[in-house]
Amino acid sequence: MSLESWAELPLPGDDPAATGPAPGGPADAPALPAAVPASPAAGAPAPSPSAAGTAPSSSPAIHTVELAKRYRRTVALRGLSMTVRRGEVFGFLGPNGAGKTTTVKLLLGLARPTGGEALVLGAPAGDVETRRRIGYLPELFRYQHWLTAREVLTLHARLLQLPRRERFAEDALTTVGLATRADDKVASFSKGMQQRLGLAVALLGEPDLVVLDEPTSALDPVGRHEVRGIVRDLRQRGTTVFLNTHLLEEAEQVCDRVTVIDHGRAVATGTLEELLGARASVRLRVRGLPDGWWHAFASLGTWSAEGGWLRLVGAPPDAVPELVAAVVARGGRVEAVVPEHQTLEDRFLELLGAR
C-alpha cells in the first residue's frame, strides 16, 4: 500500500487522548506518516536511542551503495551510490522518469530495492523507528477530503505520538501559510493548498530529515518562493532536506549540493558551483599580436577562435587576470574580456546528453 492510498483510508477510531503506540501491524506499517516525535509522549514504548534523537549524528543522513530497482522489464534505478550529509539541502535533479521518486520510495522503505543498499539516518532504509524521524511530502499527495486541515495535522500528530498535538498542528499550519484556513475541509482546498498541507504534515514534529518529492509542483510563483524560504529555514535549524525536483531554479536557489540523475543513473554530483564552474569560459578580443599567439597559453584550457573572438574554456578564474597581463606585456591590446557562465540549464542538458 502506498502512502497515497493510505491517505484515503478511514480514520482509525482510537481515542485522541491516548498516548499508546501508533496503529501497528503489517497492514498499518507502510502507512506510518513520515514525521518525527522530537520527544515521545508519556506512556509511549521506550524509544530506541535513535528514536530519542540521541543517536550519533556522525553517520550521513543518507548513504546508498549501488542501490537498484527493477520493475519487471523497467529498470528504474541502476546502481545509485550517493551520500547526503547531515544538515545539507540536497537536490535530486533529473528529468521525468529519471528515477527520483523510485529512489525516495526505496529510502523510505515504501518499495524494496532489487539490488544494493541504503542507510537513512544511520539505519537500514525502511526502519520503522527511523521513519518517525523523517518527514515526507509524497509526489502524489492526497489527504482526507472530509477532514479539516487542522484535523489532518492532529491525526498525523496523534499517529506520531507527539505531545501537544494541537500546538504542533498550529505551528505547522502557520509555517505553510494555512493558519487562516485551518478549519476548512480539505475538499475545499485548491491543489496548491493541498500541497501546502502535505508540506505541513512533512514538517510535523521537527523531523531530522525532510524528504520532499517535487514540493512546489502545484504552487504559483509566490508559493514556490515561500516553500524555498521554508527549506532555507529548515537548513538554518540543522534539518537535512532531500529535495526531488526537475526545476533548475529551485535547485539553484536552495540546494547546497545536487546529484543529477538520468535513466536511473547519477551523472554528476557536487555543488552547483562545482558543476557549473568546471565549464566556465571566457571570450576575449585581442588585437596587436600575431595569429595563434594563444598557443603559448594552451595549458590554461581549451581555446577556439570564432570571428575575431577567442574562447577559452575551463581556465581557473584567477588565470584570467594573469592572461590579460601577459597579453599586454607582449604588446597586445585587450579590447574585451567577457566571462561566460554556463547556465544550469545548459549544463543540465549537457549532462543529459541533449546537446
Ligand SMILES: Nc1ncnc2c1ncn2[C@@H]1O[C@H](COP(=O)(O)OP(=O)(O)OP(=O)(O)O)[C@@H](O)[C@H]1O
Ligand atoms: N510501480 C511501478 N511499476 C513499473 N514501473 C515503474 C513504477 N514506478 C516507476 N516506474 C518506472 O520507473 C522509472 C522511474 O520512475 P520515477 O517515478 O522514479 O521517475 P521520476 O524521476 O520520479 O519522474 P517524474 O519527474 O516524472 O516524477 C520510469 O520509467 C517509470 O515508468
Ligand SMILES: [Mg+2]
Ligand atoms: Mg517523480
